[in-house]
Amino acid sequence: MEGSSGGGRRRERLTSAPRGRRVNLSFNDAELEVVRLAAGREGMSPASWAGRQVMAVAQHVLVPVSRDAGDVLRELIQARVHLRETVTALRALTATGPPGSGVAESAATVVEEALKAVARVDEATAQVMRERRPRS
Template identity: 75%
Template structure:
């Protein structure tokens, strides 16, 4: 669309890499070369910042920590509902709070790691 494209840019892929590109292109209803060209332009324009394979581990950690936080919040709500008012905080509630705080720290650390990874490479 727009001006005609007369310039060519050759890229080599392994069989596995090409399969990934083709799958992504098919998912978006595009030709592989058009999809790859769009991705290259997005990276060049800093609208898409590539991340390392380690980012997948960090994102998994974020997901696990979020699940843990949800479970901990559920446990805290159950404890709060079960105890009579003014009875003090039972040991299990204190443990749940400690677990929640640990999970918050893990989510914060993972988030900072992802933020560092996602900075533009210029």
């Protein structure tokens, strides 16, 4: 049976006590499309998907995260890639520098600092990912 909201089959009626309480939600067109797509990915109607998400947040199973946190995570991952590329280039310098020029020692120091920066970015990335992960 096709639901009025474009979802799939409707759920069977509950035989337990009826749910007499309602919460109305309002979305603009873009927000509703996001909800419909998310519900569709999980084979649910938009209303049942939204209800499940609301209950998960209310029961502290899912922690809502702003879009900004996702942007921060993407930026951290890009920074990590750039740092790793820098470390690779610096290691190449240390291997090809003329003996006794001091370049190898200076580059080795820079490599160590870059590796410490990679570790800090890794820790920050892991922290953001922990905050995004649903609690169980």
